[in-house]
Amino acid sequence: MSQRTQPPKKPGIPGPHGKPQQPDRSLTPRKFFKAEQEAAFSEAAPQDTEQTRHPAYRLAFQDTDFLLGEDLRPVRFQLELLKAETLLDEGNVGSTLVIYGSARIPSPEEAKLLQEGAGRAADEAEPLSDETVARLIAKSRYYEEARRLAFLAGEAAIVEDGKRQFVVTSGGGPSIMEAANRGAHEAGAESIGLNIVLPHEQAPNEYVTPRFSFQFHYFALRKMHFLLRARAVAVFPGGFGTLDEFFELLTLIQTGKMKPIPILLFGEQFWNRVINFQALAEEGVISQEDLSLFRVVETAEQAWERINKFYQIYPKHPG
Template sequence: MTEPDDKNLTKGRFYKAQQEAGFAEAKASTTPQTQDPAYRLAFLDSEFLLRDELRPVRFQLELLKPEMLLEEAGIGSTLVMYGSARIPSPEHVEAVRATATTPERTKVVERLIAKSHYYEEARKLAFTASQCAIVEKDMRQFVVCSGGGPSIMEAANRGATEAGAESIGLNIVLPHEQAPNEYVTPSLSFQFHYFALRKMHFLLRARAVAVFPGGFGTFDEFFELLTLIQTGKMKPIPILLYGKDYWNRVVNFDALAEEGVINANDTDLFRWCETAEEGWKHIVDFYELDCG
């Protein structure tokens, strides 16, 4: 029997994959042939998709899924915020201090606590950007995006939430527990297997990046961004580097220039910041925005 849609010239003639999957499930039988994994539809066969040979396919899936969902959500550009997963929020300072049981640990903990004000600056920067609610061509701009984890990442998502805005979290699967913080918008909370694809998604929509004190992960993200702009692979964007004392203690930028391995003006790729206000002002001035 001919269905009404069968005469529609604009309708596709093939069934969607979801429909085909439904057909396969409805017609499933219990013969030896249909019970063997070889008979499963390839796109429904998780064992097959997890084989080493399918790594290129998994790469493509991790590229496509967030890209498609962010586009559908109307995310035009992002304000990306990098930083440590260990710096405590001001309200958790005493709880962290209580974990120091040795003199050596006490020194480390007090240094982390001394940086807790950056949690507040990250939260305020995210709040300010989100409150501006810039929309161009029906796409939301400067949507806050973090790694989705605790500490500075939590502060970013928290600031957006307090401004009544959605925010993105790009989480990563790790051997130890790594769950999204409670402030990430559920429909914009993504989980990655590959660090490389996660870092790509951080920068695909980035129109500004704020970098707070952090460890290996923050270094990795920050220096890859610098490299992309330094080499001309990416157009310049505002890079806000928070914590001049910290960064100058752990990285000698001047020595890199003196040794000739970077140009002296390469340090102009980023802007030193200490407060949310000066960071946001740099973004506003760079793009000549109306929202101050």
């Protein structure tokens, strides 16, 4: 039997910068280099000329000046949406329990220092009145309730369709936000922090899971990520930011842009003092039924029970 004659080997096809590469005859692998590979080729290029040194020659995705230009705002919007979405998908996050609340309410440890006169309330530049400090100290219990609610969600470790459910999500900062991430951490669960670039309150709290610690430039994109996966929202006492997020959520559900989810408002005394919801209905600017979009609770257990009941997470026991 005669042997088949093999064709003579041809020299390798020149690759980047003249380095030979062997032809890839398989059908499935990609034939183009990845962007990171092309970027490495570009950085390793031996040419050093007036043309290559000019900013115009930079690869567009490596040109920071270009990416930060006014005309690139739509692209930056897309990037802020896509980055967190991609990493949360990779992290197998199916749904979230979002916890809103003040960045100024002290933890019990901080409240004790305030009582002893060793701390400064809410990191204020100007001293607060004794009455205001006393009110902040009294609200430190909500830190513990946020921490407890996050612990309950983390401890439950609910998985559905192969995805983790009710992953605790906060704004990533101090106070109530810290309590949320802390509670999940203590339950051995990962949690998400959605920080925003501000002149203050910038560092993520130490309990946010590092791979889910995000930073946003645009409030709109941050708020979108708060609600894209939200299946329940707990709203603790807070200021402008908390009210903004709370009322936007109510508006989305009221107008039918978002399906109803459990909204748990913590602290009847606080909310009745700062907002007269019933008066809005009596004035005719909202419907009486709109007041049922949220429920007022006092404890983490009450909130978690309502979430469980809404989604029928646990089977009903006879009797």
